[in-house]
Amino acid sequence: MQVIRTVKELQDKLGEEKKNKKTIGLVPTMGALHKGHISLIKNSVKDNDLTVVSIFVNPTQFNNLTDLEKYPRTEDDDLKLLLHEGVDFVFLPSVEEVYPEPDTREFDLGSIAKVMEGEMRPGHFNGVAQIVSKLFDWVRPERAYFGEKDFQQIAVIKKLLKIINYPIQIIECPIVRENDGLALSSRNTRLSEEQRKVAPNIYKTLKQSIEWKNQGLSVNEVKSKVISELANYPFLTPEYYEIVNSNTLEPVSSWNEIAVTPDTYPIGCVAVYCGEVRLIDNIKY
Numbered sequence: 001m002q003v004i005r006t007v008k009e010l011q012d013k014l015g016e017e018k019k020n021k022k023t024i025g026l027v028p029t030m031g032a033l034h035k036g037h038i039s040l041i042k043n044s045v046k047d048n049d050l051t052v053v054s055i056f057v058n059p060t061q062f063n064n065l066t067d068l069e070k071y072p073r074t075e076d077d078d079l080k081l082l083l084h085e086g087v088d089f090v091f092l093p094s095v096e097e098v099y100p101e102p103d104t105r106e107f108d109l110g111s112i113a114k115v116m117e118g119e120m121r122p123g124h125f126n127g128v129a130q131i132v133s134k135l136f137d138w139v140r141p142e143r144a145y146f147g148e149k150d151f152q153q154i155a156v157i158k159k160l161l162k163i164i165n166y167p168i169q170i171i172e173c174p175i176v177r178e179n180d181g182l183a184l185s186s187r188n189t190r191l192s193e194e195q196r197k198v199a200p201n202i203y204k205t206l207k208q209s210i211e212w213k214n215q216g217l218s219v220n221e222v223k224s225k226v227i228s229e230l231a232n233y234p235f236l237t238p239e240y241y242e243i244v245n246s247n248t249l250e251p252v253s254s255w256n257e258i259a260v261t262p263d264t265y266p267i268g269c270v271a272v273y274c275g276e277v278r279l280i281d282n283i284k285y
């Protein structure tokens with residue numbers, strides 16, 4: 001496993017490998033790595049000759065300065081965790097290297113980037129598009145791996161690919177959870193012991209909502225019930241719960257509005273504050 005800190009070194013090394021027709025999988029991360037990230041990496045190692053993991057806390061996707069400052073940075077632990085996973089290159093660029101000048105590019109990501117996370121975190125997805133487009137440009141992987149925990153992000157990346165038109169396959173990986181159901185997230189380390197005990201109720205409520213649907217509750221009734229249930233727990237303050245079409249991310253108004261296929265289904269997406277920590281999760285109906 002080679003640790004690389006500059007774009008030039010990355011491109012020199014990958015250039016050599018590409019001459020030998022090696023296929024490359026890219027796993028973009030912001031570090032504080034956990035089993036969710038590792039599941040993406042395992043898929044990449046299985047599918048490709050070489051795996052590049054990038055670790056970069058991207059300032060342009062944070063719309064909240066405190067969130068950026070408090071984002072966990074655990075480089076030594078991350079490198080240790082990656083050591084036996086079959087990763088070939090870990091790319092850890094500096095902010096100065098990635099953004100020698102402010103990135104003024106505005107991507108027209110359309111309606112998928114305007115709802116839910118896009119609405120609550122203005123500029124977030126444009127920042128994601130800025131960093132991912134740079135990583136795609138530098139690495140030019142055959143495949144790139146993203147987790148379904150950030151469901152809307154995957155839709156945004158697919159849209160970005162249509163704009164920049166690179167031949168990269170996006171591989172979507174299922175959400176990895178703790179035994180108690182809490183979706184793994186780097187932000188979970190910021191929860192207090194008491195908050196950590198309450199946080200699994202987010203997924204518990206999402207799972208219950210499937211039963212409410214099966215009992216005959218309408219989309220709107222399920223939405224309001226999820227919000228009111230979550231708000232009943234100490235520390236939890238729901239920000240939104242939306243039930244949308246998995247393809248368009250447009251709101252669904254009735255359950256039978258969508259002809260369900262493996263790619264198209266109603267999905268419930270939630271953002272909840274647990275104390276000061278903002279967590280997201282989702283469930284497929």
Ligand code: AMP
Nearest residue numbers: 029030031036146147149150175176184
């Ligand atoms: P992050 O470091 O939070 O930017 O996440 C890097 C990648 O890991 C993104 O594609 C995330 O969707 C994915 N990821 C984060 N948490 C999980 C999880 N619990 N299960 C699956 N993928 C995840």
